Amino acid sequence: MAIQSNGSGTKNLIQIPEIKFTKLFINGKTFETIDPRSGEVIARVAEGDKEDVDLAVTAAREAFDHGKWPRMSGFDRGRIMMKFADLIDDNVEELAILDTIDGGKLFSWGKSMDIPSAANTLRYYAGAADKIHGETLKMSHELQGYTLREPIGVVGHITPWNAPTGAFFLKVSPALAAGCTMVVKPAEQTPLSALYYAHLAKLAGIPDGVLNVITGFGPTAGAAITSHMDIDKVSFTGSTEVGRLVMQAAATSNFKTVSLELGGKSPLIIFDDADLDKAGEVCVAGSRVYVQEGIYEEFVKKSVQKTKMWMVGDPFNPQVQQGPQASKEQFDIVLSYIEHGKREGATLLTGGKPCGDKGYYIEPTIFTDVKDDMIIVKEEIFGPVMSLMKFKTVEEVIERANNTTYGLAAGIVTNDLNLSNRVSRSIRAGVIWINCYFSIDTDCPFGGYKMSGIGREMGLDGLNQYLQVKSVVTPIYNSPWL
Template sequence: MAVQNNGSSKSFVKIPEIKFTKLFINGEFVDSIAGRTFETIDPRTGEIIARIAEGDKEDVDLAVKAARQAFDHGPWPRLPGCERRRIMMKFADLIEENIEELATLDAIDGGKLFGFGMAVDIPSSVETLRYYAGAADKIHGETLKMSRELQAYTLREPIGVVGHITPWNFPSNMFFMKVSPALAAGCTMVVKPAEQTPLSALYYAYLSKLAGIPDGVINVVTGYGPTAGAAICSHMDIDKVSFTGSTEVGRLVMQAAAMSNLKPVSLELGGKSPFMVFDDADVDTATDLALLSTMHNKGELCVAGSRVFVQEGIYDEFVKKLAEKAKTRVVGDPFDPAVRQGPQVDKTQFERVLSYIEHGKREGATLLTGGKPCGERGYYIEPTIFTDVKDDMTIAKEEIFGPVMSLLKFKTIEEVITRANATKYGLAAGIVTNDLNIANTVSRSIRAGVIWINCYFAIDRDCPFGGYKMSGFGKDLGMDALDKYLHVKSVATPIYNSPWL
């Protein structure tokens, strides 16, 4: 396993001073009411980056009060769509101007590859913001053809104050997947970023104010899920919650929303996605895609195609080439341009992944590659591949959220469809084949929200993204995402001389 510079003192970029560590409420950075803070940790080294204000229920109350005032009496929901678009475009421009610092924050806070952040994560976040900025002045209702002597039309109005709870694996992307359509719709909001990765969210809050987004429209409360997150979900003055995270926490979010003001909830939850390789596939392409599906972002992917089903005719060749490629992947400091895989986000996740690897060994799977921590400090794990995996093994059933792949052999199309669907999740699936009939048959048969054929992780701002079954409901991205933040109001009036007068 190639290991390079992980946990070393060598730096490939200058780490910026951490500028924003307080809560952002009503356009100002403020301490938490209780004065508590928590540590955000650099997963490259396990060292403290900064102490961040720890928001609690009282701080959420203040943030919601600011968001409610901004929605009920402020300009944002009342601005012409073209004016919201102009401000959102300026916001996007400011992010581009600060791209290196933002990519650095996500690298030191979440262990994400700096080069990928510069080339993909931050630019795609910017384009998501611009995409919804372009939609802000195109939100229209419909004129209805009624069956009686009535004239009617619909209005699409902002839903109100939104609570966004975002995960730690893609802190910038997830911030804008949620905030952008809500802004375009005219909503105000309280954002709780994951406690593991709060730094970029606070920086985005600062840039939003510079762009001219009015005070109270975007509020950021950093803190923990059981306190700040729970307060958002149960708050009587929040009109909608959008959550991305684990299925277990998603249940709690729904319960809290139902027990409060019955607010609508959208959930993008866990996954255990099947990646299916058929005999006619090009093995080089298939192995590259399999590694992408499981090892990208050090396996911290809700869509990870970590159940890799390979048809028996090419199975042996696939395993050989996959092992060769996995052993060449460089694990190390995410600022090193040669590195393909950085550290897991924190010690808890690091230990969780290692425990799953031990489960695989104990339950009889064969360790093909990896399986160990690497480096002297930090939370680095070797890319790990198991063969001889059975469908009922823990590593084949549960979401690991780390660089661990399970290889499973199959014979027929019917068999792999049945086995692929035998999961409580339904977020994504991958298919590698040159046969159009196979691609069509399998893609229509797999119960998942997104299917990728001869590609993987093909997420795009134009394409709705969300799951089936216990992977949640509601769509992020695409124009479908706007629907989550809009009410439809019907208005009817009688036509002159109608019997309704």
């Protein structure tokens, strides 16, 4: 196990563990998973294809149709899920290391936030597993009616590379609580932690066939899941372009239910009354930032100062604030968008280049003199690129913020309660953050309007995505109460 340098010439105590889980339960081809810090191969991982998906779906279908998981009491499912969560806590450091070497996630963030949050998501839905119930209906005729909420069946989960652990459990946890069985395909860029979680699920007592993980590529394994006749629902997180293909495959196969969490180009709106220092902290995660004219120049100045102090480097270094892009492909995409911005006439204020002598690192980049019709404003970049734009009036910024095909989220920074209420009701997006950009909680539903998706994850809305409603009606003869 190699001890990692923290980038300052000294050694820290982080050791890269042996990669234990790289194979499916069935034999197949392999592909390389790459460390984005260096561009070097970490391990070779089993490459699942259509035949492997067929085998996994057969196992999931058998577990759903004849197995004990859907027929188990919600309390017992929840107890096993709690044990699963405890096992995640017991292995938090190794899991955080996997997401760091596989996807460039900051190790300190993964260890303190991402992995513990995943365990708590499991616990949240474990607590809901024995509280799934229907309603008693007051029928208008001599009838008695009630509803049942039942698991939807076999689910296909397709997760993204930007949140390998978080997205895995946002999908798997409510599906387990509902009593579903499933096939999970993690992004080919970040498969390692998903395979580890499958191992922990088995140790926790989740029956064979309930949770299956197929590693592989979207056009083969992913496409086989979305078009499979024995899968009852697909949950996909990724690009809008691929989301459209998922919907088409679902419609042309068995009309399976689809939930999609897709692209976004979320506006962050900063008003004149905002505290500039706090606004600067909030804007770190923003890419389309509108700043009111009264504070625009000062905000630009502070943003540049903050960006120049921003540390990019090895994600194992606790002082680093930004690690590498997850893959060479994404590295090239982000750099191409930066070139688009320069060609279209935006002013490159800072950054804009690769950094370091190896790996997929990009300097934090700020553009000004940006127009709303530029590609860097219209399209999702998924990299450290911010566009700063000036606005005058509330009416203007609402119109500009809504002038997008996306509607995932939006942020507002102001001390004016009436203003924040007005703007939050006017922005067409699934989540609005006021003075707390990118604050995510398990109890808060997350999902988009427009081309940002269908359905919601997290909260009890997330659980309902995996339940069917069945109505049961019986006659009541000679009732004196009707």
